[in-house]
Amino acid sequence: MRAYALAPTPVSPLTGGLADSVFETAVRTPDLPVLARRPAPGSSVWEEVSAAGLRDEVVGLAKGMIASGISPGHRVAIMARTRYEWTVLSYALWTVGAEVVPIYPTSSRDQVEWILRDAKCVAVVVEDEQAVMTVGSVCGALPLLRHVWQLDSGALDELTARGESVPMTTVDSLRRIVLPDSTAVIAYTSGTTGRALGCALSHLNLASSCDTLLEGWRQTAAPPGEQGSVLAFLPFSHVYGLMIQNLCVRGGLLMGHEPDLSGEALAAALRSFRPTYFYAVPSVFEKMYKTFHHTAHQDGRGALFERAASTARDFAAALERQRLGEGPGPGLDLRLQHALFERTVYRRLRLAFGGRVVRGTSGGSPLSRELSHFYEGIGVYVNDGYGLTETGGGVTMQPLGREKSGTVGRPLPGVDLMLSDDGEVMVRGRTVFQGYLNEQEATRAVLRGGWLATGDLGWLDADGYLTITGRTKDVLVTSSGKSVAPAALEQRLRTHPLIHQAVVVGDNRPCVGALITLDPEFLAYWRGSLSLRSDTPSREAREENALREEIGRAVAAANSTVSRAESIRVFRVLAQPFGVANGLLTPSMKLRRDAIVEHYAAEIDSMYQARSRSPRPNVPEEPPGWDESDDVFR
Known part of the structure; x- marks a missing residue:
């Protein structure tokens, strides 16, 4: 420690x-x-x-x-x-x-x-x-x-x-x-x-x-x-x-x-x-x-x-x-x-x-x-x-x-702070x-010898500065055994003007995926800025293709900050944002990950199935067919 x-x-x-x-x-x-x-x-x-x-x-x-x-x-x-x-x-x-x-x-x-x-x-x-x-x-x-x-x-x-x-x-x-x-x-x-x-x-x-x-x-x-x-x-x-x-x-x-x-x-x-x-x-x-x-x-x-x-x-x-x-x-x-x-x-x-x-x-x-x-x-x-x-x-x-x-x-x-052997932040x-209140067992689980086990993962640099990398309970483990902390990828995705929210998924899946919602205000501006001239059906299809490419670039930019095994290979853009009213955000605006995964279980399954039906060349040390980001839209 x-x-x-x-x-x-x-x-x-x-x-x-x-x-x-x-x-x-x-x-x-x-x-x-x-x-x-x-x-x-x-x-x-x-x-x-x-x-x-x-x-x-x-x-x-x-x-x-x-x-x-x-x-x-x-x-x-x-x-x-x-x-x-x-x-x-x-x-x-x-x-x-x-x-x-x-x-x-x-x-x-x-x-x-x-x-x-x-x-x-x-x-x-x-x-x-x-x-x-x-x-x-x-x-x-x-x-x-x-x-x-x-x-x-x-x-x-x-x-x-x-x-x-x-x-x-x-x-x-x-x-x-x-x-x-x-x-x-x-x-x-x-x-x-x-x-x-x-x-x-x-x-x-x-x-x-x-x-x-x-x-x-x-x-x-x-x-x-x-x-x-x-x-x-x-x-x-x-x-x-x-x-x-x-x-x-x-x-x-x-x-x-x-x-x-x-x-x-x-x-x-x-x-x-x-x-x-x-x-x-x-x-x-x-x-x-x-x-x-x-x-x-x-x-x-x-x-x-x-x-x-x-x-x-x-x-x-x-x-x-x-x-x-x-x-x-x-x-x-x-x-x-x-x-x-x-x-x-x-x-x-x-x-x-x-x-x-x-x-x-x-x-x-x-x-x-x-x-x-x-x-x-x-x-x-x-x-x-x-x-x-x-x-x-x-x-x-x-x-x-x-x-x-x-x-x-x-x-x-x-305040005393240390990291446990597995990277959990401990505070005293x-x-x-x-x-x-009324939960002695839960209290004993987090208070250990005077130290509070925060449930947060982090690392300390040589000068003692702390960087938070995620939550212990949020870490994903893909079917190939790769552990992935989703917070950094989600943060990177949200820097793109079009992306409002992002949730990284992938527990027991062949690769990492993401559910994405769009910023409605910037999306309207973005659509209006496209110089596309043609009949309506063709224009709509071309707009969707351009949008897929733009979100794909945002995904590629996020992937550039992590290893290949941790990168997002499939994603889906959702029609509605995560909110407090639909039970997918806490009142303090934090993601309810379990609720989101349960709510969008069908979409997540479809996202991975759509990709698996399009086989691609094998990639060393990774499952076949997962070498690029998917651009599946709802």
């Missing part, structure tokens, strides 16, 4: 709970704006809420919870999108020692019932009437559930009014008995396979990585002399979103909320809120790049964008070699080209982030090195972070001035969770 950890950075030890930071900031800097809210959904106007104002709202709601019988150790579920009330609610519950149980608002009836019953929730806060009906349909099976509060019907105002007679001394006494090891959150895993497990996370688990990041990297959140600001839009139902919330509240960063995850709503919110730091998952960064690409081509500036993007990547790669001591940095010609594109292209692209973003973080799954270089080259360095639900958030970060794209950096101070430290 190989183990690495950065030297410890002095961080003040946590002495109480997460809610203490709300009260401490209100005393220290009462007028500091800490939250921003809009008077109406979608408004471009943001009203700032001071630290003292947030504390008063939290206290009022905490009193209402006490008046409603919520006591230390009680579990209250929050089933809502990322909105202002989520933050106030969570800190009010932590103030009285209650435990927050996040539920994705898109969860099914069965998922809601399972979480509320497994966690023994005494109350649930929902967003709208539809959610009330969902919870109402399962109430009969939940004898412990006492309250269902609906945000859109004014529940928080009613709770605050109910608690007016509760003395402040009661709130203070409850807050002071919350200890760092008290459970703060029961976060249910997305459940890519099997039933979701409730991860018990303490106040210390959730605060540790936030405080370490604020201690060592706070200066990266904003230009010098400015207060950092973050637009929270990732679900607080996921630990990544919770980490963003806690970073902002503990660090005094201004936080706004955007509940609508559509591209249009996010773009509008970024333009009006204008954050200084941007957090997202790789699919968001990929989508933004494709939007840049698509818009440029539509406006007739496609060639200009391609040159600017290539220059950005080359410039960032040269900067990286320089900071790692492996090169002199960008040469004169490259610097001149970059300066030209800064005036004509890059600063316009940065407006998509609001115009003030200086850095960003991608998490949830690996971000490609090429995409990281692109964003650094246009002036928004995006580092790839790593963490999981069981660690309460991030466990690695890029060392300042020694950032290395394509990796997730090095372990945070206070204050961020590691307390265990799975």
Whole structure:
């Protein structure tokens, strides 16, 4: 095994709970704006809420919870999108020692019932009437559930009014008995396979990585002399979103909320809120790049964008070699080209982030090195972070001035990291969770001698930088015995503008294959750009042939990064994308591989059978007939 950890950075030890930071900031800097809210959904106007104002709202709601019988150790579920009330609610519950149980608002009836019953929730806060009906349909099976509060019907105002007679001394006494090891959150895993497990996370688990990041990297959140600001839009139902919330509240960063995850709503919110730091998952960064690409081509500036993007990547790669001591940095010609594109292209692209973003973080799954270089080259360095639900958030970060794209950096101070003999990432430290709720056997399976077995595969380079290569449970084994980690191939496929999603398959098959969905916006543009003139039937056939060739080139490009035995030989383009609604993505936008393979079993069988009916010359050490990519379309 190989183990690495950065030297410890002095961080003040946590002495109480997460809610203490709300009260401490209100005393220290009462007028500091800490939250921003809009008077109406979608408004471009943001009203700032001071630290003292947030504390008063939290206290009022905490009193209402006490008046409603919520006591230390009680579990209250929050089933809502990322909105202002989520933050106030969570800190009010932590103030009285209650435990927050996040539920994705898109969860099914069965998922809601399972979480509320497994966690023994005494109350649930929902967003709208539809959610009330969902919870109402399962109430009969939940004898412990006492309250269902609906945000859109004014529940928080009613709770605050109910608690007016509760003395402040009661709130203070409850807050002071919350200890760092008290459970703060029961976060249910997305459940890519099997039933979701409730991860018990303490106040210390959730605060540790936030405080370490604020201690060592706070200066990266904003230009010098400015207060950092973050637009929270990732679900607080996921630990990544919770980490963003806690970073902002503990660090005094201004936080706004955007509940609508559509591209249009996010773009509008970024333009009006204008954050200084941007957090997202790789699919968001990929989508933004494709939007840049698509818009440029539509406006007739496609060639200009391609040159600017290539220059950005080359410039960032040269900067990286320089900071790692492996090169002199960008040469004169490259610097001149970059300066030209800064005036004509890059600063316009940065407006998509609001115009003030200086850095960003991608998490949830690996971000490609090429995409990281692109964003650094246009002036928004995006580092790839790593963490999981069981660690309460991030466990690695890029060392300042020694950032290395394509990796997730090095372990945070206070976190020990090592690789097992089979390449599994093992983590130890204050961020590691307390265990799975009601699941001692599952807890013992992942907590081994103080180390958390993450289920992620990775490798450490000579300088201790970690690269995540996939999940242990996702590794495919072809019928010839070749093991293949699909994540890198899928990531490479998604870099093509036409490809929206990709799932690599091949367990017990003669070769590796892929299921692909297309980006509808770029597909429409691509079809319109073809210079084909003829009658409709012939044109359609020629379009499909051209599309097959284009996807084939994307597959060939992905194959160039792996060995021949690991390369994709067959693929099928699907008519519909994988989504949360059809059960093929988790609410945190991760692939449900088992569900996808089961759902498309007939298509996968047909894909391989079609190829096997077209024998080709034998290839040494590989089954006959699998020497090229198939272009089978649904």
